[in-house]
Structures are given as structure tokens and as C-alpha cells.
Amino acid sequence: MAQYFEVHPDNPQVRLLKQAAALLERGGIVAVPTDSSYALVCHLDDKTAADQLRRIRGVDDKHHLTLMCHDLSELANYARVDNKQYRLLKSATPGAYTFILEASKEVPRRLSHPQRKTIGLRVPTHKVLRELLALHSGPLLATTLIAPGETEPLNDAQAIRSRFERQIAGVIDAGACTSRPTTVIDLTDMGTGGEPVLVRMGGGDPARLGLSADLAGAL
Template sequence: MPETLHLAATSDGIAQAAALLRAGGLVAMPTETVYGLAADARDDRAVARIYAAKNRPAFNPLIVHLPDLASAERIARLSPEARALAASFWPGPLTMVLPLRPDAGLSPLVTAGLDTVAIRLPAHLVARDLLRAAGIPLAAPSANPSGRVSPTRAEHVLAGLSGRIEAVLDGGACAVGVESTILGLDGPPALLRPGGVPVEAIEAVLGAPLALPGDPTLPKAPGQLASHYAPEARLRLNATEARAGEVLVGFGPVAGALTLSAQGDLLEAAANLFHLLREADALAGPGGAIAFAPVPETGLGLAINDRLRRAAAPRP
């Protein structure tokens, strides 16, 4: 990949960043919390590249950044509580996890195959200009290698991701400097992560306390269960051939009825994973079984195997 571009937050820089995003590129953008590593949330391959660039070991749900409430309405269902919170805190450092609309058009890698989506309307003026210029929903976790400190300046992004992404759009230092507050709103309002909006302010709008971490009413955060996002069919891993009644999903030299990547390309495999899980489940039918060929435990293979192990784990 060519050297990562360091773009100024001018009209030309924003237009160049927007064009890169529409073409499937990765662009680090400033928000009021931290810099986010943005990609087209509808593009499977672009979203898979986020995980590759960050060396992220699991497919956890990503936050979708949008310019306005109308955009949020097109991909999620907002309850009265969500609308009240949006009126008070959007744009701003509040992320809401909401029921996903069936026709939202997002890559399933963004939602990790769940029927909910995490949405935020950033307040940073450069981020808002970029979202309007790009005209697409942007998936954007923090713009740093997995496990490293979140970046609050463009130079922090370049120190960790230079040469792995197309560009960073320099909007100066982030004002808040901590990640957004995340609320689960697909049921009773629950705090999933404290952050830039105080809990007390949220509770004042809702007129009721939030469920807090440790409360028995708190929904499980995505990725916490050993068996998670599992298909109806039973899963067998590290298979080199199909047994009777199994749908084999191949990889590399192991051919199957479906394949993650005939070339053994982990980026292609990651982009295909959630789609093929659903397709294999439909082919297997009631009481059926799915077998997956071995996938290397390197790079994106770590995230692919993490997801497959959760899907194959014994059901509660």
C-alpha cells in the first residue's frame, strides 16, 4: 500500500477523504471522543480491512457513525426513549444500540451478525462534514492497533497505523478524549459502557435509573457468551471433508459446497464469513450440520476462528 496520506481538514481534504471511503478505503477521522478508523459500513471487504488494519482478534460489533437522525431512522428502529435521548445528546458522545431494520443494507461484519446496531451522531464538525460529503454510513472503531491506547491526535493514528490505511483526516486534538457512552436500547435502557455522557444526565432525561453492569437485568454485551450468534445447524470445525448430511464450507485447498476463499485469502474469508454462515445454515436445513475447513490462526484468521468457535460452542 502507498504511504498513508495526512490530509488537512479543508474542503479539498474532506472531499479526498470522502472519495477514498466511497472507493472502499480506510480513513481515520476525528471525532469529539477519539479518532475513529472509518470505512463504508455497507462494504464487507472494507469493513474486513478495519479488522486487518487493527489486528483485531474478534469480530465485535462496530459503531456506525451518521450525520443526522433521518439517517439513523433508515437503519434502526428508535423507541420513544431513544428519541428523547437523541434530542438531548445527539450529536455528541452517546452511542445507542438499537434494533436493526431488515433493509438497513449494512455489512453483517458491522453488527457481528446480531439483529442490533450501534449508532452515533458525532459532534465534531470535521466528522460531520466528512459524513455529509461521503454520503454513506461509516463504521468506525478507534483508529489504533488492537489493545493500544486510543488516539486523540492525528500523529497518534500515524504512529500506529501508517502504511496500513489510506489516509488520516487531521482535525486537531479531540475535545473529550474518552470513548462514547454506550446504551443498550433494544430492551430496558441499560448502560453497556460508561463514557463521554454522564449516567446522571441520561437518567435525568429518562426519568428512571439505567441497568448497570452487574445488574441481573443487564443484557449480555456482544461477544461475551461462549455460544454466540450461533446458526440453527450444528457446527464442526477443522474439517477436510464433509460427513453424511453436512454442508462443507471450504477454505484454500479444501473445497466445499461453499467456500470462504478458494485462494486462501483471509481478507476475502472475513468478508464472506457471516453471509456464508447464513447460506450454509439454509442449505443444511432443520436438524442439519455444517463443517468448516481449517482456517489459519494468523492475522484475520484469529477473528474468523474466534467467531466460528463461538458459533460451534455447546448451546445453553
Template sequence: MLLEINPDNPQPRLIKQVVDALRHGAVICYPTDTVYGIGCDIFNQKAVKRIYQIKQRPLSKPFSFICADLKDVSTYAHVSNTGYRVMRKCLPGPYTFVMVATKLVPKIMMTRQKTVGIRVPEHQICMDLVHGLGNPILTTSATPDDPDFPMLIHAHEVEERYGKQVDIIIDSGPLAHSAPSTVIALEDDELIVLRPGKGKLEDLGL
């Protein structure tokens, strides 16, 4: 189902419709501040496994998830003082931070090293969905893991590829300057760039 939602002022009725669907195990496609994402409630293991199948991804390679804010991040990951200072400067924004998970994170969302990737996108629809649901939403790019595949920036492109595999596709208009997030590992007081992306490294002090 294609659902048109205003990206600047998301309609509460439509956000509630998507949140209710997520609570019942829906898999959705939605816009972020980087690319179109595929997601679900991280605590619904059946929905998480559906996304593994959609993305044809091994269970040994966990997905990242979206938190509502920096305080929410600290609920699901152990954040060092350095990590807190860095994230406070650049979140919300186009970054994924890899940190050690807390016990609240489902095992299916962790690496063998007990780490997780966490985002706080600068996109009102994402934030409204996470706040409405009350817990994080899984996030992975809707664009296939193929460097030669063009970024999916229109909802109709996402619908053409995933229309029969997902429950809801949110259309908020085309994404501008679509690019993946910058991935940063926060190991104690050290920052390691795992993947350059849309997030500017100078904003991290690197």
C-alpha cells in the same frame, strides 16, 4: 497520507478528497468528539474486512457506525418512542446507541441478535464526511483494545501506529479530554448502560 483539516471549518476541497477516497474503498483515521477513529464506507465489505484485520477483531464482534442525524439513525435502526426522546436530548454527542437494525444494514455490521451500534458525534469533520458520502461511516477507536494503552490524541501518534495500514489520516489537532463514548442499549422502552464513557448519564435521565 496525513491530511490537515480545520476542525471548526473543514475545507470543502479536502472533505471531498476524503469522501472520494471512501467511495473507492479507502480506510481512514479521523477525529471524533471522543477518540480518534478508524473507519470506511459501511457498504464496502472489502474495506470493512480490512478494518477487522487492522484491529485483529473477530467477525462475530461488529463495529459501530456514524449517522448524520437522528432521521438518518431511523433509516438504519428501529427507534422506539422512548429511544427517540432520549436521543433527541443528547445527540449529537459522545454516545453510542445499540438498537435493532433495519434491513438496510449490511450483515457484516450486525450482531447475531440483529443489533447495531450507532453514533452521531458532535464533530464537524465527521458530519461533513457522512453528509458528503451519503451513507454511514464505520467507527472504531484507533486506540488498541488494551486498558493499559494510552489514548491516541495526536494525529502523529495515529500515523506512527497505523501509517502503513490505512490510506488517509486526518489531522485536526490534538483531541481534548479524549475518552470513549458511553454505550447505551435501547431495548423497547428500556435503557441499559453497557459502558460508561464520556457521555453523562444524567443527560439521559439516568
């Protein structure tokens, strides 16, 4: 049965987050609140956990998983980023954005997109998640918590526990999230002189990066 950690959204109890971090270190999957919706996270280097993450979501290896990072210094270790890309990232992090970038050699090949060799990366603003990332001392592999066959992310921690208690190790309950996905921006073309591409409109304002919401496509 999944462990349940009820924490304060603005002043989370460190002892509880340490217990959740220990679950991740042991290969567990934990449901966590974010600045967009609840997500499933696991240790980056645990192949078994990553495979379970995909099974719970019902997605294949062509679905972008996301590296959840505490700050830009971590993000730059896992993606190839030039000065122009870095300036754009700095202007929008932390925030409700997911950036698609060329994966560096630090990212296991099994985690990057099989054709494009890209990875999604983000730096969240949610206080509880940022504390967890700091305790974990490294990025977490993440995916939005959307049940197979459904289109909307789950947003009630108790419902998440009831539905997935035999598939995940823990649930961090810090109250309801916004239930709005991140804004997804593809920065890979910038590496060859192109422009950023707005893939999906979400919680992050694209104008903050000089983009128009009218350019959004389908993810």
C-alpha cells in the same frame, strides 16, 4: 502511504475533506477525529474495507462496529426505533454517546452482532467529522482507533500515520481529541417494554437520558 490532511478543527477546508471522502468512496480506510477519540472509518457497503477495519483493530465479528451518522434521520434508517426510543435519542444527539439498537434490514447482516442482531449507532458533534459525513452522503462504519493488545485509543494524528500508513488510506489531522470514549447505552430492551441499560460510562452524561452513572457495567 496514507495521505495526510491537516484541517482546521472549527473551519475545515472543504477541498481537503472532499479528497478524504473520495478515498472512502474508493474503499479506503481513513483515521478521523471524533468528539471522543480518533476512529477508523470506511464505506458501509464495502465488505473488504470492513474486514480490514476489524483486522487493524484485532477484533472478531462479535465486536460491535458503529454506524457514524450525520443526523437522526439517517440513524432511523438503520435501526428499529419506536417512539419512546426516538425521543430518548433526540434528547442526546448529537453527542458523545453510542446507542446499541436492533439493526434494520438496511444493515448488512455481516455488520450486526451475530447473536443479537444489533448495531451501535451514534451522531457525533465533532465539526470536522460532521462535515465529512455530509460530504459522504451516508453513514460511515467506524471503530475506535485502539491498536491490538492496547487499551487506550491513539490520539496523535502523526503517530497514527506512522503506525498505520501501510494499512489505511488517509489520516485527517484536526488536533488532539479528548481521549475519552463515548458513553454506551443499550436501548434494545426498550423495544419490548424494558429500560435503557448503561453499558459504559464515557464522555456523554447519562443524566441527560435519566440514567445514573452508578449503573454502568463493563463493555
